[in-house]
Amino acid sequence: MMRSLWSGVSGLQTSQDFMDVVGNNVANVNTVGYKASQINFSDVLAQTLSGATGPQGALGGMNPMQIGLGTQVASTSKNFSQGSLQTTNVTTNLAIQGNGFFIVSPDNGNTYSYTRAGDFTFDAKGNLVTPTGDVVQGWLANNTTHLINTASTIQGINIPQNMTVPAGVTKNVSMSGNLDGGQTVQTSELTAITPSLENSTGAINMNSIYNSNGNLIGVGQTTATAAVGAGSDTVSGLYDINGNQIGSNWTVTVGGTTLTPTPATLSDLANALAPSGTTATITPGGEIQISSTGGTTLPTITSSNPVLNGILSNLSGKTIPAGGTITSLPFFSTPGDTVAMSFDGGANYNTYIYGSGTGGGGTRNSTTGIMSGNVQYFTTLDDLKSDINTDINDNSATPPINNATVTLNSSGEMQIVPTTGSNLSSIGPVYSNNSNLATILGTLSGQVQQTGSTSQPFMAxxxxxxxxxxxxxxNKHDVTFNFAKTNYNPSTNHTQWEWYATAPSSGSSTPTLTNASGQITFDSTGKLVGLTPPLAITANWNNGTSQQVVNLHFGDLNTFDGLTQFSLPSQTSSLTQDGYAGGSLQNIIVNQNGVISGMFSNGKSYALGQVSLATFNNNDGLLSEGNSLFEATANSGTPIVTTAGTGTAGTVIPSELEESNVDLGTEFTNMIIAERAYQANARTLSTSDTMLQSLLNIQ
Known part of the structure; x- marks a missing residue:
């Protein structure tokens, strides 16, 4: 009778243990990385009343007779099946998809614990830690090579949040693109670019000149060469400097009085504009020039015709000093490429016509030596420079009147610099039917300083x-590569381009570039066939930094993989360099192999470390420590330290956490089973007690 009581007691105890396991599972239904436990029971050794006997002759065998003594807990085990993954959008939250455990340590690697809970964060010192402060273990990248040696001993992951990376010096520049093969270059007129646009053997043809934006100026692209207006020309058939014809419908008003009859010829118009005490002439440059012996202020002169009004605007209301002259802008019989410039502040203009021809004439001021009302022709940039020099300086006088020096500097800019004792004080507005040419020369206008006036650069x-x-x-330095077509060899059909590199000054430092020029040769198919060495610029920035060598890669010879020369617009299709500025850590990312990479402010990304994983031969042999941590035991086997995705180890999923794998449906079912088992065992005790009571009541 006592056996049934003890069996019932053991049933009560194991049912309570069952309920304890179920309750713990339900309590951890929201614990990150929690693995559900399950309990297993076994019976207690039974009491043998009689043993088994085998068959003997005619007597059959007998089975053993045993009565059980109750139940006991055989084992509790963890269910290490995969839990669901929950996205958190926190970069340092990590989950393991598959087998394995994160390795953490509370004491700098003296002891290790293992966990599936990846709710990690960085502490104040940059350690990657668990919520209880254990440091996540793995490998750190080499600070120089940014390589990770996963064969080395694991250590705590430490990534300071104020981490910086040094600058990378530019060692290589690679370029590919096209240089326009459709432009015509006359070899006799441009043999070198150093980068000076003027050379000792000749001048630069104007139809090969570009502005600083790389746009072809287009001088000489018109179909006609301009011709200046003659005194007998009818006004209505004449043109202004922009090629606009005056036409027949116009009137001129002088001092508020409209001229009647309307002057038909240029000479008649000139005479009609000249007030008493002045003389009007038509200059060789096509301008109406009014001179005065005693000084005169001209009346207001306007025209109903906007073209004519623009030409005469330089006369309206202007004062002529005693013995001086003033001109209108030029009239033209035929439109074409022209420039009009004034070297006395805009009073008198000279005309420069693109094309071959003879000019001259005009009037030279005996005091300043400046020519006015002159006409000159030019086909090259050197011609234009010489024409301007001639009109500014009277070198035929005795002694010569040298007002200024006109040159082209190394940057391709035209400079007008006054000489000692010069009377050159100001340059008037520059007019041209070619807007690019007017813009380039327009910066010469204004007061002439002792240092001179400078145009925008001409590029050939x-x-x-x-x-x-x-x-x-x-420090970033913007290096400009300039390419100029310089030569064509008809015997080989090879075209040569010159290149040179420049770098602007930065603050008080002016960089020095050595080996910053060379030649590039293309064959008739536009293929790169020649490069002059060395293709390596030595740069000294003169700002306290180290001298550096920048290797240039324009493409392989006899290929089209770099620079080409097709009849297409010049353009750069690829321009790369391998340097970068220093940067500070902005963000981190983790990949499926557990590699932690840093994103820096300079746009660079480097591997900073890698999270390690551990696998075991027997996960059920691990000992739970609490805080979602496990400890290796003799029955779990030695941990195998590895990288995610290697061998039996699973992969790391960043920005996600593994949820508890507790199944509430299963646990509620187990709860009912545990409750009913408890009730049944309690009934066993109650029934046994009743039987004992009956026994005690026997008289």
Whole structure:
């Protein structure tokens, strides 16, 4: 009778243990990385009343007779099946998809614990830690090579959030693109670019000149060469400097009085505009010139015709000093490429016509030596420079009147610099029917300082492109590569281009570039066939940084993989360099192999470390420590430290956490089973007690 009581008691105890396991599972239904436990029971050794006997002769065998003594807990085990993954959008939250455990340590690697809970964060020192402060273990990248040696001993993952990376010096510049093969270059007129646009053997043809934006100026592209107006020309058939014809419908008003009859010829118009005490003439440059012996202020002169009004605007209301002259802008019989410039502040203009021809004439001021009302022809940039020099300086006088020096500097800019004792004080507005040419020369206008006036740069058949180059401190320098077509060899059908590199000054430092020029040769198919060495610029930035060598890669010879020369617009299709500025850590990302990469402010990304994983031969042998941690035991086997995705280890899923794998439906079912088992065992005790009571009541 006592056996049934003890069996019932053991049933109560194991049912309570069952309920304890179920309750713990339900309590951890929201615990990150929690693995559900399950309990297993076994019976207690039974009491043997009689043993088994085998068959003997005619007597059959007998089975053993045993009565059980109750139940006991055989084992509790963890269900290590995969839990669901929950997206958190927190970069340092990690989950394991598959087998394996994160390795953490509370004491700098002296002891290790293992967990499936990846709710990690960085602490104040940059350690990747669990919520209880254990440091996640793995490998750190080499600070120089950014390589990770996963064969080395694991250590705590430490990534300071104020981490910086040094600048990378630019060592290589690679370029590919096209240089326009459709432009015509006359070899006799341009043999070198150093980068001076003027050379000792000749001048630069105007139809091969570009502005600083790389746009072909287009001088000489018109179909006609301009011709200046003659005194007998009918006004209605004449043109202004922009090629606009005056036409027949116009009137002129002088001092508020409209001229009647309307002057038909240029000479008649000139005479009608000249007030008493002045003389009007038509200059060789096509301007109406009014001179005065005693000084005169001209009345207001306007025209109903906007073209004519523009030409005469330079006369309206202007004062002529005693013995001086003033001109209108030029009239033209035929439109074409022209420039009009004044070297006395805009009072008198000279005309420069693109094309071959003879000019001259005009009036030279005996005091200043400046020519006015003159006409000159030019086909090259050197011609234009010489024409301007002639009109400013009277070198035929005795002694010569040298007012200024006109040159082209190394940057391709035209400079007008006054000489000692010069009377050159101001240059008037520049007019041209070619807007690019007017813009380039227009910066000469204004007061002439002692240092002179400078135009915008002229560029000869050039194409420019810029690339950022970084020095040893990470300073960025914009290096401009300029390409100029310089030669064509009809015997080989090879075309040569010159290239040169420039870098602007930065603050008080002026960079020095060595080996910053060379030649590039293309064959008749536009293929790169020649490069003059060395293709390596030595740069000294003169700002306290190290001197550096920048290797240039324009493409392989006899291929089309770099620079080409087709009859297409010049353009850069690819321009790369391998330098970069220093940067600070902005963000981190983790990949499926557990590699932690840093995203830096300079746009670079480097591997900073890698999270390690551990696998075991027997996960059920692990000992739970609490805080979602496990400890290796003799029955779990030695941990195998590896990388995610290697061998039996699963992969790391960033920005996600593994949820508890507790199934509430299963647990509620187990709860009912445990409750009913408890009730049944309690009934066993109650029934046994009743039987004992009956026994005690026997008289």
């Amino acid at each position: 058949d050039t194409y420019s492109t810029s690339v950022a180059v970084y020095d040893s401190l990470g």
